[in-house]
Amino acid sequence: MKYLLVVAHGSRRAESNDEVRELAAKLNKMEHGFDEVGAAFLELAEPLIPDGIISAIDKGATEVVVFPYFLSAGRHVVKDVPADVESVKEKYPHIKITSAPYLGESPKLLDVILELAG
Amino acid sequence: MKYLLVVAHGSRRAESNDEVRELAAKLNKMEHGFDEVGAAFLELAEPLIPDGIISAIDKGATEVVVFPYFLSAGRHVVKDVPADVESVKEKYPHIKITSAPYLGESPKLLDVILELAG
Numbered sequence: 001m002k003y004l005l006v007v008a009h010g011s012r013r014a015e016s017n018d019e020v021r022e023l024a025a026k027l028n029k030m031e032h033g034f035d036e037v038g039a040a041f042l043e044l045a046e047p048l049i050p051d052g053i054i055s056a057i058d059k060g061a062t063e064v065v066v067f068p069y070f071l072s073a074g075r076h077v078v079k080d081v082p083a084d085v086e087s088v089k090e091k092y093p094h095i096k097i098t099s100a101p102y103l104g105e106s107p108k109l110l111d112v113i114l115e116l117a118g
Numbered sequence: 119m120k121y122l123l124v125v126a127h128g129s130r131r132a133e134s135n136d137e138v139r140e141l142a143a144k145l146n147k148m149e150h151g152f153d154e155v156g157a158a159f160l161e162l163a164e165p166l167i168p169d170g171i172i173s174a175i176d177k178g179a180t181e182v183v184v185f186p187y188f189l190s191a192g193r194h195v196v197k198d199v200p201a202d203v204e205s206v207k208e209k210y211p212h213i214k215i216t217s218a219p220y221l222g223e224s225p226k227l228l229d230v231i232l233e234l235a236g
Binding site for chain 1: 122124126129131133134137138141144145148150151152183185187188189190191192193218219220221222223224226227228229230231232233234235236
């Protein structure tokens with residue numbers, strides 16, 4: 001079972017966290033190579049990233065792809081999210097846990113911006 | 119002269135601000151309906167949003183589109199960026215200054231995420 005975990009920073013504002021959960025729910029309904037899609041947060045909202053990964057494993061995931069829903073390669077993307085991922089990998093060495101490039105890295109964002117600004 | 123101003127939060131980390139400036143520079147080289155593209159920040163980096171808009175007007179812009187490079191519709195997108203835009207509109211009533219939908223609002227992000235995570 002292949003699981004996609006969308007991870008965001010997390011906000012004190014519940015609506016912002018719900019936006020991320022809704023994004024994961026929309027992805028869940030789309031056609032792609034993942035059996036399930038969920039959301040997790042670095043801080044301020046639940047589930048936290050390690051809990052999100054472990055929950056996916058408990059559901060039967062043998063492969064978890066962590067997707068950083070961040071625009072810039074700041075400390076969170078470079079250090080904090082990878083540290084959370086590593087902490088779970090050590091406990092579950094038989095599960096394939098990988099990280100995808102963060103959102104801001106996609107050159108497709110340029111087209112998305114032009115379409116919105118058009 | 120039609121100007122696109124990409125506005126981001128701004129970070130204490132210079133590299134994050136440079137990522138936004140580079141994004142604007144890339145957009146500047148693409149084919150689209152804008153004569154020039156620049157970047158501005160809500161806080162922590164320069165130019166601040168009002169200065170970015172005024173600088174565009176000083177360069178000859180008669181129309182400025184402000185694009186919020188934000189993932190969630192938090193206070194910054196709902197209140198702070200619009201307040202900055204309004205403050206300049208009051209001073210330059212003859213210039214057309216509008217705001218585009220923020221990045222996180224685009225349904226195209228779903229495809230971008232799946233491509234990165236794929």
